[in-house]
Amino acid sequence: MKLRLDDLYRMTSFIYHDGNLGRSREATLLHFVEVCGMLTLLDRKKKRDRVDVPGALCKALGWYFPLLAKMGVESVERLLFTKYPAVCPYCRKSPHAEQQCKLVKGTEGVMSHALVRELTEANWESRPTGLNDWQRMFANIYPRSLNATGGFSIIALLEELGELAEAIRVFDRYPHYFYGEAADVFSYLMGLANEYAIQCAERGETFNYELEFLSRYPGLCIACGGRVCICPTVPPATVGRMAKEMPISVPSILDAAKFDAAGRETADKVLESIGRIPALAKYLPYDRGDMNTALTQLAFRLANALEIDHKDTADRLLALAIELGREKRPSGTVAHKITADILDVLKEAWLQADPAVQQSIVIEQPELGKLAHILETRVLIVTGNPRGKNEALRLDKEVSAIRLRVRLGAARDRIHIETLTAATVDSLRLALLSHNYDIIHFAGHADAAGLELVGDDGVHNLTFDAFGKMLAGQETLKCVVLNACSAMQGLSTAFAPLVIAMVDDIDDEEAIVFAKGFYDAVGAGQSPLKGFESGVTALESEGLDPHLVAKMTR
Template sequence: MSASQIARELERAQKAKTEAEKKTGEYRTLESQKRMAAEKALESAGKTTSDSTRRMRISEHGRRLKEAQDAGKKATQWQKKASDAAKKVSDLTTRLTKAQSDEAAKAEKKRAAEHEKAMAELKREQAALKARVVETGNSVVALEQRLPAPIAEKLRILVLTSDPKGTLPGERGLRLGREQKRISQAVKSATHRDWVEFDFRTAATPEDLLDGLTEFSPHVLHFSGHSNEEIILFEEDQDGSNPGRAISPTTLSRALAAVDNPPSLVVLNSCKSAGQLDTLTKWGIPFVVGMLDSIGDTDAIVFSARFYATIANGQSLASAVATGQVALEMAGLPGSELPVLAHAGDVDPSNLFLVKSPEGEIGNQS
């Protein structure tokens, strides 16, 4: 029986004891009153001279005495009940004390077990956190190896444009030549224009991608064309209309990882390409820029021109993305929230300067 159950039974026993003691007192009082009445009747019988009155008083004496005896018996019965109840109260009080002690001991044992379990869980979490820190540290080391110290060479940007006739549903032809022209003009006006080199490959096929990576060894890969969350669309190597060839972000990542010096930055200036950024960064591409949703021709052109102009002026990658977004907003275009920047590991795009000082030092990171 639990302590709470014993406590309720003890409460009932205490009430029964109190009630029995009350009844005992009432019947003892009644017994005393009846005996006094019997004595008065007997005394009155001794004083009267009337035989009839004497007999009546003697009869009353007998009745009152009998009532006193009955009240005495009732008092004795209730006194026994009070005694039994008192014994039960004492027994239940002892049991309640023990039950409360036992339950307190069990609660303390449970609390100690829960504390031990919580400490074990905390140790496991700390071990897992330590493992993640080590893993992150290893990733950062690996990423730092991917981002060598600046060297005196031009920033190489491979630009692939693709606009097959069979574009993705809901998309139309693109003004890719216009984008190429605007990018070139923007960089030509930049402070460090002599330290930026482009390789433009139009109507780009998957083979152009591989050739560009191995022949040009770009620091930056820029793709303009059609895409969605799952593919980018290259062209087929054939004349006339073609449906294009879909390349998944995993395949693109494998192509980039296959070369000895993969790009440090990939820019997917195409619709809904932000859905591919996680895959590219998981494959170790340090920095990736993509679009959250469909982006119009004019928006894409304005963003690209300002993005590369900012880089060629010696600003950081984070600044280039932010400046490109502001340029869209200032032009009154709706796509200012579309360009997003993702990065792998614990690297800071605000510390990535693709073009360095006028003295000529450029590279992949400050």
């Protein structure tokens, strides 16, 4: 008796037809995913009392077939051979060309669907017959070896199951996705069968997939003995087959309203924390919904408030507001990357706005008030004096002067200063990995070779190249101030949009005077570039050399 793959498909679908009628296609997929989880036995070597690899391979097909029937597939052979006409559909070779397939990656631009369809029709009459023949066809296309498996097929099957789940979710609107993904899932089931056959051969054993399948699906359900399965929805024999955890009891949700209120409170806290952890703002939906509306209104209101005193900023805000409105997208669509640096423009405008204007906006737009921290400026002051008392710097005085100048400024409530004292390479790297900053200010010793940080044996020199690499992940960084001797002499390129550094030796007084002038401007809501100009003016007004400091832009 020679059974075709379609014969096995229709037989299995018939046995479980009644049970499948009462299940949704999503529920049928869940059963299929559950039994695919058993296939991890092939690589994990994990013992399960009621599961073995041949049984798992057969159960996988035992649920794969009813899933296809649930999705209305008339012929599994037509579905499979349309995508795999005895060759790899991407390189159209058997065995497939690994390097060529990696370049193709299944994209429409380089994968010729027309040529694959031609091969399907040309090779149709020579397509495989029974299950073992299909297994051999996939072994020819994608050869497996004992030393080269390493869990690849299990990982790939997991990926394909995710793609199959997506295809089922969107099936009603985009049905064509399902057929290709279903064929891919079958190809990896065959790959796993071929890997198991190699393991069996290594032990001097044989694996006959079709025989194993028929022994478990001999024209009826072996669990209940019925020609058409009448097993209960949850057969006792299947409970604990995969899930083997200790008995755990947890309380149930008794007050749904209270549960939701707690979730809403947490959501508000997360929104309010975004400014303090700027990386959280990365995926805010600027292009849709309430966020887009609020930001558009904010841009218009700030533009109106700044029209007289800050016309350039007001003009940029108007352009931003128009762009935000024009690029508004409906829910569920792919996000649009708005080209303008939204946070930069809004932050600059927010700092320039009168506090009364800010307060009225926060009161009238409560949701925006929760996000006000996004518009705040974060400053990290890094200090280090590894040389010890003999060459001590008045770093504490510089930090105190910076805090005071910001506190005196109109924008003081929107500027947050953090300090990293006695900085080491490790502590600086961790600080930069943990948070994003707008301004990073280094106070201490330096020379053309780099910055001096605290090391295990005293001085550790951090080269400017290494420092620049540390700063690479700082998405909001606008300015780096190197308030240290001769730092500019070691810089060849800017590792921030604006780098300010000393060109020669400076003493404590000169360093502090420049810092005061710089943060006078920042505290007033001005840009770092204005801060540079203010710092130079401060040096000059105190009778100090204004050429001690220079800037470099990127």
